[in-house]
Amino acid sequence: MKGSTLLLELLKDYDVDRVFGLPGETSIPYYPEFAELQVITRDERNAVYMADAYARVSFKPGVVEGPSVGSPYMLPGVIEAYKSSSPVIVITTDTDLYGERMNMLTSLDQTALFKPYTKESITVTKADDLSHAVRRAFRLATGGRPGPVHLRIPHHVLEEEGSIYLPPQREFSRYPAQRPVADRDAVRLAVSALLDSSNPVIICGQGALYSRAWDEVVELAELMGIPVGTTITGKGCISELHPLSIGVVGGRGGTSFSNSFLEEADLIFLVGSNTDSANTDRWRYPPRTKTVIHLDVSEAEVGNNYNSINLIGDAKATLREIIREVRSRGVKRREVKVNRDEFEARVREIASMSGERVNPVRFVKELERRVRDQVIVADPGVGAIYVSALFRTGKAGRNFVFNYGLGGLGYAIPASVGAQLGSGRQVLAMTGDGSFGFSAGELETIARLKSDVVLFVFNNSSFGWIRAEMRIQGRDVRGTDFSSLDYVKIAEGFGLRGYRISTDQEIGDVLDEAMESTPSLVEVVVDPEDKFYPPVAHWARALLHDVKHVY
The missing domain is CATH 3.40.50.970 (Thiamin diphosphate (ThDP)-binding fold, Pyr/PP domains)
Incomplete structure (x- = not known):
């Protein structure tokens, strides 16, 4: 042929x-x-x-x-x-x-x-x-x-x-196509280290999602009484309503609450993480002084940035072997309680703050109450950071897609099309006005395919992340601002339904309507990140004097 x-x-x-x-x-x-x-x-x-x-x-x-x-x-x-x-x-x-x-x-x-x-x-x-x-x-x-x-x-x-x-x-x-298991002696060594530790923490990266290892992560955590965190790209490896969940850690999406567990732990078990600078806040979380077990399918990543007990194998298959080994030793479960009360009270306090524009914390918590089986895709910026840090997902699995491999702008709009076709579920895409300019043409694709997608465009008339970084570094803000566009009219011109949220009071009603009327675009008018700082670890350290922005 x-x-x-x-x-x-x-x-x-x-x-x-x-x-x-x-x-x-x-x-x-x-x-x-x-x-x-x-x-x-x-x-x-x-x-x-x-x-x-x-x-x-x-x-x-x-x-x-x-x-x-x-x-x-x-x-x-x-x-x-x-x-x-x-x-x-x-x-x-x-x-x-x-x-x-x-x-x-x-x-x-x-x-x-x-x-x-x-x-x-x-x-x-x-x-x-x-x-x-x-x-x-x-x-x-x-x-x-x-x-x-x-x-x-x-x-x-x-x-x-x-x-x-x-x-x-x-x-x-399909993938994983095959599931190689780490060396048996290495598994025994890792289990011995877990049993000898007094305050271990499990941190899951995106590799645990690729392996679909969320059931094994929960089983091991419950078996031994170990708190579980994720990197931003690993979000979904455990329900964040689980009593052992600490949420996202590191420099992107990590908070003072979640990162404190890594500071206090005596052993960190990394599962499917490439330990990059964003996921670890430049290798601050976990500190390099800690005992580390590192499980990954890639020999290039295991022990790459930490001195660790190395397990090269598929996350799901190797965790299953670890669980068998733990059970064979008759382990008694630790009594561990992850107390989020003070942190959640702080989040509610920040969500209640009112201003001339939309409070992104309140927006995320309102969205959290409405999400059931949707997939969330987010560009770097307002959407990714607030969603990763403060949106508590009640369901384990591949429910979030963040492009923090490279971290370029303009990912979420086109990715929403692929995620919707690949999952058959409604997709909520979080993008910024800076990212919007990179991929606006795909609004036509979304309209033509009648995609079950809601696009949220956070409009702060700037490259807000760069503005904030300039402020943190003590530099003058230059080259970050651009004119504000009418994103509702742009959406309607492409054939999508357009909505705008300008105040906190409009959030709930607009979310309800937009999620029932796809494909749709919602413009969310917010302050730049240097005026309402999101939960970014090194920014939080620089802003400790300003209690308004400490998460």
Whole structure:
């Protein structure tokens, strides 16, 4: 069969039901074939963000395609997927491979572009190799530490005849494709350290979500009486209404309450965390003086930033072995109580503060009361920080998507499309007016697909995070402000229902209506972060004199 048909059949063999992308001259040959799977986007970078979010919530690789001319624009999304360990199959079509040397329009060295930020960049030179290449791409994307894989396909490969000579490895159509277990002696050593500790804490990163290890996390915590926190990207590894939950820790979403558990602990058990600077507040939480057990599927991350007892394996499978070992030793459960009363009283106090604009703490608590089974996607900024720190989720699982692998702006709007298609659930996307400018074109995609999505645009007429960072550093605020737009009119122009929340009194009614009238956009008028500081650990330390902003 033709290469374009063959590629479609191979993707179907791996249970692919969505391909995100947009057409170009080099990809014309397969567009008739891909019509039943294609989700047409308005920008190549946003297409990758959609595939990334789809992969995170569906536990299937996300597939994205782009033409040769669009391949450079895909790179920011690919880097986010790479830094976040998100399994994405990135397909780019190309001119004839020698065309670059002849200055053919749109030709470039795609392999050099993608190779540093993918698990592998594979160039297919003939249709007969497609089955091997697709097979390899899915195996690499879902095996070990997940991540993106690049398939480069010159347009002539799509036109020539080819055949399938290797059957699909269908177990790699999901992730984790296989579950390696850490060394048995290392498991015994880790359990002994847990039993010897007097005040341990478990901290779960995004790897625990990828592994779907939330049941094992709770079982181990309850078995031994251990408090559980998460990083911002690991939020959802435990219900935050659970009596052992301490919430999000670290520099993004961590609070004085949650981070105090890491300061007081004598042992930290890290599960599926890459211990990056944001999740640890530059390695302050946990302190490097603590005893650390580190479990991760990636040998590159285990013990990378801490001197630790190292467990290399799948989080779910290895935690199951740890639980068996603990039970075999007849452990008596510690009596531990996580007392949140004082902290929650402080949050209520801040939520009750009134001003000329919307109080973001009150907004988040009003939203919390209304969320049932939705997925929340958030850009860095107001939405991500308040939601991660103060929104208490009552349900374990993949219910939050944050792009804190790289942390670029403009992720939430396109990611809401992928998350909605991947989960089949309503998606609440938290973005800022700064981020909005990066991806506003995808409002047309949301309207065209009639996506069950509510977009919340926090309008402070600035790059508010940078304003706050400048203030904290004692610098003059420069280059951060821009004119305020009418986001309601913009939404209506794209075919979405538009709403605005300008005061605290409007929050509840507007939330109720917008969540029943999707797709919709809600403009939320707030102060910049330097006027109403969110819970960011190093900002809180700098602002201890100002009790208004200590969480």
